[in-house]
Structures are given as structure tokens and as C-alpha cells.
Amino acid sequence: MALLKMLPEHIPLAPGVDLLFLPEPRLKRALLQVDFDLPLDEGCAARTLLAQVLEQGTAAHPSRMHLAQRQEGLFGATVGFGGLRAAERHRMRLQLGWVGERFLPAGEQVAVEVLGLGRELLERPRRGSGGAPFDETVLERERAQLARHIRSFVDDRAGYAEQRFYEAMCSGEPFARAPWGTVEEVEALTAADLEAVREAILQRGRVLILAVGPVERGSLVEALQAWFGKEGGWVGERAELPEATTRMPEALREVREELPIDQARFHLGFRVARPTNSVEMESLLLASSVLGGGIQGRLFRIVREERSLAYGIGSDVLAGKGLLTVGAGIDASKADEVCEEVLRQVTDLAENGPTEEEISMCKASFLNGLQSIADSAGTLARFYAREFQFGLHRSPADRAAVLESLGPQDVQRAAKSWKADTVFLMADPKASIAGSIG
């Protein structure tokens, strides 16, 4: 099966508002993803709470029940918000999905209605009485719920440990901030605050829209122009977002935190140079894959298979922030052994480079992934959004060509630039910890 060479059609709708359109009638479901990017700052809590409040109803659908009933009536269409951290941006995502027309009863069409419902959520929220921007009862309930949710985050051991690791490693940098905010920030929010961030998102957020799957171009572009174009009323100054901060470590810091848990959580973070071109990007990703990108990675093969020190261990690249992280669930008494092994493998990769077999297996895995992208609207959207956000604008075939051109020296060069920054261990207070971590 040939690699996808197609690039999505880029349609600028307004300054700072871009649509990437990739019609794919073969797919059964359509996806429309609207990303609003703002700085990862103290506004995160308000945006997270806003998303929850907006999902509680609109002027036309006054409760969450009414919204859900409408989605069921549209053959299980989905309309909802999500929030995530993308380097040092806070990304608020409106995601819409619906079944393609050829799988609906004759004469049924849902795309325009689903799009309208998404817009309605953001533009025509359910207002409170006496001109209040939001219903106070709804706001109070959702504010309390979000605060409870943040307090309970500690129960998600893996997620909590990862966030604490980011806070330790990137202390003082925007990246350390949890994208959902803090309990104190949430509890201080008012209806006026939410209305201000709602307008800020629509007016000042950098907007990237991905439309993928069985989508009809004419009606989609018309609807989006009516929303974000001149007649939509949201044309404004959408400022360029600042680059993520970078810092190179002077020495490896060791941080240990205690939590009553059975399995210790281990993280090791490296600072890496942020890729500035296609070759640097692929070299970094390939090097991370050789280290710990899955079953072909050294960490899986050595730490798990040879030494039985962990069930799951792997590395991950956050290219936009310039981080490479290793994470694992381990026995606390083996923390030193795991740390030493990871550092030994990174050093070996930098000094000796990968073997031909390692390169070959990692490339095979990447190529399989690149060929698989075409089979789902979600993977297509993720791929092209990332390409756009990094300014690379490549097709899967373009990426594969760069990948194929890379050799052991490129991986070695990438690994040489990695600087170990922080080793983090979260373990039970009663656990016996070997050696020096913490």
C-alpha cells in the first residue's frame, strides 16, 4: 500500500484562523476539530471550567440532557470540548463527529446541524437570569465539581506522578502548569471571568480547524466563514504565541516524593534541542524510538525483557518544548538500577550510535505508522495538525522519505544533544529505596 502523498487544502478563513480540509469519502465518520490556542497561563482554570459550563446547555438546548438528546437524534453525533497542554500553549478543543451520509437513511443529513450545534455551544450559551452571563446554579455546581476533580487527581497515580515530575523539572516555566489549573484558581472564578475567557477564546485564540472524512466542502466552508469570517463578528487581533521556554541543566537533579502507593513511579527527563527542520525532527523521533519507543526500543528489551525490572517502560518526545522523558512503574528498591540503565543506554547511544538492526526496526515501525494514518479521521487530523503547528507541512510520504534518508549518525547526533535534567521517583513512604534518588 502506497504512502499518502496528499496534503490537505489550506483555507485561511481570517487572520489567525486556518482550515485544513481533507475530504475522504472512504471513511465512515467525519471529524471536525477546532483548536483554540492560548498561552499556558493563569487563564487555564477559567478555560477548563468554561468548557464544563458550556456543555451544560445553550439558549436553544437548555440542559446537558437536551444537548445529549439532540446528539442521539443525529445518529450518535458527538459534540464536546477537551483541553490539553501543547508545549507551552493551552489548547481548548471543540471536537465534532458524525456518521457519513452514505450510512444514513435516504434523505438524512446531519453535518450542517452538528456544526451548528458546535457553534451554538460556544456562541449561544445558556445565560443566567437578570442578564448574568451564566446561570449561577450551574456555575456553582460545575465549579465545585472541577475543584473536586482536581483534588482527586492524586488518585490517578500515573497521571499525578507525571504532573508532579513536570512541576519539579520545569519549575518556573509555563510548562509546569497543569492545564486544568489549581483548586484555588477554580474556586475564585466568577461568571464574569468565564464570559471574559469565552470572548477571549473566540476573539484572540489562534484557531486551527481540521475537517477530515466524508465532508462536503461547500457547506463546510460556508458555515465556517459565517462563523470566523467578517460576518461572524470574531475577527480580531490574534497575537502570535510565544515560543516555549528552554533551559539547559547544569547537573542531574534528583527529586523524590512520597505517596502511599504500591508501585513506585519513575521519571527521567532530558532537555533536547527543539527541532527546527524536518531532518532534526525525524532524527530526534528516531533516536527516541531506538531508546524507548516501544517493543523495538532498548528500554523495553533491556529493562523489561532482559532484567525484568518493569512491566512497562518507554520514552516520549515533547518536541515543541524540547523535552525527552522516560517513564516506568517499578519496584522502588530497583530505582537506582533502572536509572543507571537508562543513563547507560543514552550514553551508549550518544557515544556509539544505534545498530543497523535497531535503525531498521524503528524505521519499519514508523513506516507502518505512517501508512496506517490514512485509515482513520482521527489519525489524519492529528498528523496534519501537528505538521501545520510545527510549520513542516508534509504528507506521510514526505515524512517517510526524510526518515528513509536517516542513518545511525543522525540518531547519534540527536542523542548527543540530550542533557539529563531531573530524575523523579514517587514512592510509598515505607518503601525501601536503594541508593540515592531523592
Added chain:
Amino acid sequence: MKIIENIQEPRLQESVLLAESVGGTRIALARTPGYSTCAAFFGLRFGSNHVHFRNPEGKIVHVPWGSAHFLEHKLFEGREEKVFDRFGRLGANFNGGTSFARTSYYFVTSQYFEAATEVLLDFVQDPLITEERVEKEKGIIEQEVRMYEDDPNYRGYFLLLRALYHKHAIRISPGGPVEEVHRTTAADLQACYDAYYRPHNLCLSLAGDFDPEQILAALEPQLQGPRPGTAEAIFEDEPALPAHERLEEEFSVSRPHVWLGWRDPSGPGSGLDQLRHRILSSLVLDLVFEHSSPWYEELYQQGAVDDSFGSQFSCDEDWSYASVEMVTENPDRFLSGVRATVARFAEVGPDASAVERIRRAAWGGAVSSSQTPASLASANLASLLQGTRPFAVLDLLDSIQLDEVAQRAREMFLPE
């Protein structure tokens, strides 16, 4: 290779060819023109519940809890070369999974499909299980079990199952307790393999843009010939009523995690009976607990539930229960609110328009579950293992009547 049936499903624009190998392995082939990936799922009805059985030779066998899961791990070791390396060279994504009653192995790939299929069939049908290999794996499985044990949702779920059932094997998680993992031997795993991994117990489901006839011809020599004999699982008799009204366990969490379950006295059996039971039960849960439900909306407005709420239904031949869960400082308020709501719902009965709306949404779900070759292959394997025709769910969904839903709601929530 015997062709059984070529099923056409015009509503989903899909077709599935059913066949059976000489050895009795059942096969489903779905052609997905224009798609880049191909997927293969290979599985059998043998899971973590099967720790006590009469093997085909008539001998009674007891193995430690977690043996099916341990065996799954060991199959990935391969006979001569690790399966990780073989799939790794092909670039395929692969994994396996063990549940209470099933084990499955799969890969998804966009290249070298035939070679990857050969790897899959080879490692599942020809393992090498030695004491040394079993010993080496114990540390890895212990870490996996401990990872789950640290998850309050996982712990609470099994606490609920221990409250619902007196002796049933589903009280024990598929990984088994750590001490059971450590007492597992190569002989235990070999006994499981010999008893259950027989050609007529295995099901293979493939989906991709391939020529089905060509694939079938290539499969036959790779599938084992007849090896008659059937293992018989031995389960303890399970009383019809729940074991405990309430169970509590101390665990370090920020707020209490609470589960509430309703069990049926017995399981629904197999095949279409099970599928119909599953659909009806899920429909009842959706009617009460989906965001679209006025019953749920009332609980939400009252503050009795919040977004940490979830509901699920689970059944197999010999078990059946529904459950809800929530994280709350006020478990009693949650429990009394939900209990009162389901009792009222069962008495009043479902609203016809709500059933139609959920049926409409379920159609969207059916389309989604056949979106990719991997999801199609997975769904077809589930049908084979369940003993139903692929896509049977669509006709069943259409055929369900309002009074059946009402009757099922009463069974679930107003037991005599």
C-alpha cells in the same frame, strides 16, 4: 478449507466470508477495499476463570489463578525467537489480551500482512514453555499486577464482584494475585495450553484490502490439523443471590470510590440469547444513566451524581450484572438516589421515543465499530467466540420491542 457463508451487510457496506479449516478453526475474512491497514485477531474461549478443568484426556487439573494471562505472556516468547523481534522487523503493531473467559492475540499492519499472519499463527500454535522462561517472567507480571492494584477503580471493581458473587471465578482479576503468579510453573501453563489451545477452539478474524480466496489458500497449511478432544471447565455452584449487601476496603484515595451492582441469578447462556440479553440490558442502562436521560438529569441536578459517574453491563454464559460507580464524599446519598431512581424507572417503564432515539444513536455506534479494518476484525472475532453471526447486533437492535425493555428493567432493578 470449507466455506461456510458469505455474509453481506448492505447497511454497513461490508461483507464477511466465514470459513473453517480442516482442523476446525473458524475463520472470518472481511475485505476492506481502499484501506491501508490489515488486521488479524486470533483467539479462543479460554480465560482467567478457567483454573479448574477436566482435560480432554479426562484428568482433573487445577492451576494457579492468573494462568491464562501468564500463558499469554509466555506465548509471546516464541519458540526460537521472541515474537517482539519478529513483529518488530515487520513494523507491525501487536498485542494480546486475557479476560475472564477469552484470550486473544492480534496485530495491525500496513505492510507484510502475509508474513505477519505467519508469525501470529506460528507463535500461538507452537509455543515453548520452560521453567526458566516462566521464572524470568514472574517479575514482569508482578509489576503489571501491582500497577493494576494501585488503581482505585480496578480495586473497587473487584470488590464489587466479591460482593456480588460467593465463589465465582470472576471475583479474581485476570492477572491473579501476586502470590499465585509466583507459584505458577511451566507444567501448569503447559496443561492449560494442551487442554484448550486446540484447533477447533481457535477462531481467526482477518480484515484488510486482500483477496479472500488467496488468503484462505495460504492459511490452510499454517493452521493445525484436527486434534480432537475438549476440555471441560469446572466451576463451583454459585448461589443465586449476592454474597454481601455491602463490602468496604480501606485504600488511600482522596474521596471514597463507590460501586453499586445488580446481578442476575445466572448467566444468559451463549449465542443469540446472550447477545439479546446484552443489548437489552445495555439499553436499559442507557435509558436511565446516559446524559440524555431525564432520570439521570434529575440525579445530576440534585447533586447525587457528577461526572465521575459511570455505568456498565457485563455478561457471559454464566454471569450477568450491571454496575454503576462514582467518586463521592457522600456514598449514602449517591446509593439512595440511584436506588430510588432505578426502582421508579422499572415501575414506570421506558419511554418509546427515548428507546427510538437511543436506537438511532446505536446505529451511529455500529458504524463506528466497523470503521477500520482493526475494529471490524475485532468485532468479528467477538462474534465468532460468542457463537453469533457477524452483524447480528443490527437485526437484534431493530427487533427489540418496548415491552421487552420494560421487562428487562424490572428483572434488573426489581428482583423478586
